[in-house]
Amino acid sequence: KINGDRLWASLMELAKIGATEKGGVKRLALTDLDKQGRDLVVGWAKDAGLSITIDQIGNVFMRRDGTNNALPPVMTGSHIDTQPTGGKFDGNYGVLAGLEVVRTLNDLQIKTEAPIEVAFWTNEEGSRFVPVMMGSGVFCGAFSLETAYAAKDVDGKTVGDELERIGYKGPQVPGDHPIGAYFETHIEQGPVLEDADKVIGVVPAVMGLSWYDCVVTGMEAHAGPTPMGLRKDALQVSTRIMQEVVAIANRYPPYGRGTVGMVQVFPNSRNVIPGEVKFSIDLRNVNDELLNTMHEEMLAFIDNVRSESGLKIEIERVSYYPPCPFHPECVDAVRNATAKLGYSTMDVVSGAGHDAIYAARLAPAGMIFVPCKDGISHNEIEDAKAEHLEAGCNVLLHAMLERARI
Amino acid sequence: KINGDRLWASLMELAKIGATEKGGVKRLALTDLDKQGRDLVVGWAKDAGLSITIDQIGNVFMRRDGTNNALPPVMTGSHIDTQPTGGKFDGNYGVLAGLEVVRTLNDLQIKTEAPIEVAFWTNEEGSRFVPVMMGSGVFCGAFSLETAYAAKDVDGKTVGDELERIGYKGPQVPGDHPIGAYFETHIEQGPVLEDADKVIGVVPAVMGLSWYDCVVTGMEAHAGPTPMGLRKDALQVSTRIMQEVVAIANRYPPYGRGTVGMVQVFPNSRNVIPGEVKFSIDLRNVNDELLNTMHEEMLAFIDNVRSESGLKIEIERVSYYPPCPFHPECVDAVRNATAKLGYSTMDVVSGAGHDAIYAARLAPAGMIFVPCKDGISHNEIEDAKAEHLEAGCNVLLHAMLERARI
Numbered sequence: 001k002i003n004g005d006r007l008w009a010s011l012m013e014l015a016k017i018g019a020t021e022k023g024g025v026k027r028l029a030l031t032d033l034d035k036q037g038r039d040l041v042v043g044w045a046k047d048a049g050l051s052i053t054i055d056q057i058g059n060v061f062m063r064r065d066g067t068n069n070a071l072p073p074v075m076t077g078s079h080i081d082t083q084p085t086g087g088k089f090d091g092n093y094g095v096l097a098g099l100e101v102v103r104t105l106n107d108l109q110i111k112t113e114a115p116i117e118v119a120f121w122t123n124e125e126g127s128r129f130v131p132v133m134m135g136s137g138v139f140c141g142a143f144s145l146e147t148a149y150a151a152k153d154v155d156g157k158t159v160g161d162e163l164e165r166i167g168y169k170g171p172q173v174p175g176d177h178p179i180g181a182y183f184e185t186h187i188e189q190g191p192v193l194e195d196a197d198k199v200i201g202v203v204p205a206v207m208g209l210s211w212y213d214c215v216v217t218g219m220e221a222h223a224g225p226t227p228m229g230l231r232k233d234a235l236q237v238s239t240r241i242m243q244e245v246v247a248i249a250n251r252y253p254p255y256g257r258g259t260v261g262m263v264q265v266f267p268n269s270r271n272v273i274p275g276e277v278k279f280s281i282d283l284r285n286v287n288d289e290l291l292n293t294m295h296e297e298m299l300a301f302i303d304n305v306r307s308e309s310g311l312k313i314e315i316e317r318v319s320y321y322p323p324c325p326f327h328p329e330c331v332d333a334v335r336n337a338t339a340k341l342g343y344s345t346m347d348v349v350s351g352a353g354h355d356a357i358y359a360a361r362l363a364p365a366g367m368i369f370v371p372c373k374d375g376i377s378h379n380e381i382e383d384a385k386a387e388h389l390e391a392g393c394n395v396l397l398h399a400m401l402e403r404a405r406i
Numbered sequence: 407k408i409n410g411d412r413l414w415a416s417l418m419e420l421a422k423i424g425a426t427e428k429g430g431v432k433r434l435a436l437t438d439l440d441k442q443g444r445d446l447v448v449g450w451a452k453d454a455g456l457s458i459t460i461d462q463i464g465n466v467f468m469r470r471d472g473t474n475n476a477l478p479p480v481m482t483g484s485h486i487d488t489q490p491t492g493g494k495f496d497g498n499y500g501v502l503a504g505l506e507v508v509r510t511l512n513d514l515q516i517k518t519e520a521p522i523e524v525a526f527w528t529n530e531e532g533s534r535f536v537p538v539m540m541g542s543g544v545f546c547g548a549f550s551l552e553t554a555y556a557a558k559d560v561d562g563k564t565v566g567d568e569l570e571r572i573g574y575k576g577p578q579v580p581g582d583h584p585i586g587a588y589f590e591t592h593i594e595q596g597p598v599l600e601d602a603d604k605v606i607g608v609v610p611a612v613m614g615l616s617w618y619d620c621v622v623t624g625m626e627a628h629a630g631p632t633p634m635g636l637r638k639d640a641l642q643v644s645t646r647i648m649q650e651v652v653a654i655a656n657r658y659p660p661y662g663r664g665t666v667g668m669v670q671v672f673p674n675s676r677n678v679i680p681g682e683v684k685f686s687i688d689l690r691n692v693n694d695e696l697l698n699t700m701h702e703e704m705l706a707f708i709d710n711v712r713s714e715s716g717l718k719i720e721i722e723r724v725s726y727y728p729p730c731p732f733h734p735e736c737v738d739a740v741r742n743a744t745a746k747l748g749y750s751t752m753d754v755v756s757g758a759g760h761d762a763i764y765a766a767r768l769a770p771a772g773m774i775f776v777p778c779k780d781g782i783s784h785n786e787i788e789d790a791k792a793e794h795l796e797a798g799c800n801v802l803l804h805a806m807l808e809r810a811r812i
């Protein structure tokens with residue numbers, strides 16, 4: 001069993017870097033604070049006797065040799081960058097749980113056959129630079145190193161320059177690195193485990209997602225003198241689509257999701273009928289066929305609204321990730337470890353994307369979820385219980401040992 | 407008849423002060439540009455032989471003596487401040503039409519029995535300082551001079567200090583000034599006249615309005631991992647109320663109006679379920695009983711949505727103006743003048759508030775509307791035809807003469 005106190009202490013130590021007043025963390029990718037966080041974790045890894053390699057996109061691999069180093073490593077990892085109003089656990093837990101596994105193996109002087117690696121991936125959050133899950137995406141070839149290097153933050157600084165500046169543009173070619181199996185522990189970021197009062201979520205798959213930008217263009221006009229029948233109210237037309245996004249998701253339970261998270265109204269004045277409304281649409285499902293059905297139903301609905309209202313409605317898909325089922329052997333490794341350790345458990349499909357979906361393109365992969373308070377993440381009040389984090393780390397230890405063999 | 411070319415030339419001259427690239431005007435109340443505009447108009451008034459008085463809230467009265475100066479003046483006026491993206495005609499037309507009436511009387515050496523006054527009221531737009539229609543509001547005692555002086559712009563500058571700075575804090579006590587009758591010419595700010603192809607709108611009344619701020623509080627959560635049934639989506643609940651605002655207005659044709667113009671979503675992120683939505687509601691009707699019915703129906707609907715959704719919904723009325731019927735004698739004066747001059751005409755209820763609604767609390771009042779292009783105002787593309795502006799000014803001349811007597 002791992003040392004829960006040590007894991008908690010490391011989490012709290014790392015959370016000091018970029019700590020916010022409200023108890024959260026702001027440590028955006030490739031900032032000075034990210035460098036400090038990276039240096040701290042790399043220092044701990046060296047203390048634990050791990051060897052470090054860094055690739056050209058700044059992914060860091062911290063390796064503990066096996067008895068047979070010809071075998072590809074059993075890897076675990078996540079990210080240490082955070083949202084602007086992020087928490088202490090999202091990503092950080094996955095990395096430090098991996099480090100705790102290694103420290104425990106050292107304490108118990110356990111030698112594994114395959115090497116063990118702990119990775120942290122660059123810019124998972126995508127808050128400062130898009131696309132999200134950048135490091136793991138480049139690693140698995142989802143997009144090119146050049147694309148990633150060229151990504152700019154709001155100040156026009158590029159990923160390439162910022163990597164260089166903080167000293168994390170490594171020599172290794174991304175992906176030039178075999179993986180035997182990949183596990184990732186993460187807070188659930190949802191309320192399902194807490195609601196069901198379970199400690200460990202076995203993750204069979206990650207939902208696919210489609211992101212859209214929708215723009216409805218009407219005619220701005222004075223709210224008083226313009227008769228109802230002569231209006232082209234972009235907001236009223238938008239509300240119909242916003243409601244349909246949720247209705248579509250509700251037609252495909254239990255894994256349909258539909259969210260409008262971002263809305264901008266122009267000119268956004270109390271006595272002016274909105275002339276233009278821009279909003280985002282987020283559709284998800286764990287079944288790609290159903291996700292596509294949801295997509296089609298939304299487009300058909302928008303076509304109807306367009307012809308009924310006579311307003312201009314533009315809809316553009318800006319991102320698409322297919323659902324990612326995890327490898328049965330890795331899912332079973334997590335399930336077996338949980339059973340052996342006697343934790344209460346249930347299957348939880350991940351609604352959020354993780355670095356593991358890119359790792360899964362290269363190797364058998366699986367994930368372990370632990371509850372987080374009220375299901376909240378991407379928020380400074382994000383919280384998790386030390387005993388749950390310890391349990392998830394124990395499951396990680398045993399799942400990795402099943403694959404790496406003692 | 408008035409001189410349409412001179413009126414147009416003055417409008418274009420005044421529009422140079424604060425002219426924007428897109429052909430509009432940005433001349434916010436009590437700025438240096440407002441001072442320049444005021445100085446220009448006051449200069450013209452002096453050239454026309456008018457005497458000037460300024461009151462403590464900066465309202466300017468430009469007076470042409472009558473043959474019996476014991477009679478209260480027949481007044482016309484409007485405002486010369488503009489919206490941040492305002493046009494050349496809103497307000498400015500009403501002031502310069504008044505000046506053109508005086509110039510015409512001078513040209514024709516016509517003496518009126520009652521004096522004639524042309525007023526421009528401070529800060530009608532309310533863009534820089536709230537409340538709107540400030541100068542006429544203080545003048546008629548709707549709120550106090552102290553309240554008005556204390557109003558601050560976004561930089562914390564007060565009306566009192568800014569009036570002093572631009573030299574328009576006059577000595578006269580607001581309202582210490584009898585009015586015999588009040589007329590105001592204005593662009594319609596709506597599409598009704600243009601739609602019906604009429605030149606003059608006789609304005610029987612101004613609609614009453616109720617403004618509200620509504621805040622719906624749910625729970626922000628990640629769009630992926632949060633099942634539909636466990637959401638407290640503040641936007642979805644808000645869209646029901648937004649739609650009802652329009653539905654209520656549609657239940658009370660032809661003068662019911664319902665608009666949601668301003669929306670703010672928190673945290674406004676693509677993959678976060680909105681935790682809070684703030685939006686404005688604008689309800690109008692020319693009948694106060696119906697306006698109150700609309701108000702009650704909205705509150706009842708919100709009560710229902712609150713209990714159905716379980717979300718917190720706060721609704722606060724932030725402004726209320728009762729409908730303002732104009733005085734039959736002034737409405738008839740406008741109607742008679744229009745008939746005499748042979749312009750095509752119809753009655754148009756004003757959907758927008760004007761300084762005339764405050765003047766109407768002190769004296770018989772009436773308004774004259776002329777068409778504006780596509781019904782658009784509060785916009786740099788606001789436009790009106792010289793021949794329509796000329797027609798409105800002719801109607802003003804004859805309506806004022808009917809009341810002031812030759």
Ligand SMILES: NC(=O)NCCC(=O)O
Pocket residue numbers: 132189351352353354630677
């Ligand atoms: N884990 C996480 O928050 N990923 C961001 C992308 C998503 O919305 O799923």
Ligand SMILES: NC(=O)NCCC(=O)O
Pocket residue numbers: 224271538595757758759760
């Ligand atoms: N005339 C005008 O735009 N007044 C502003 C107040 C309103 O919305 O009616």
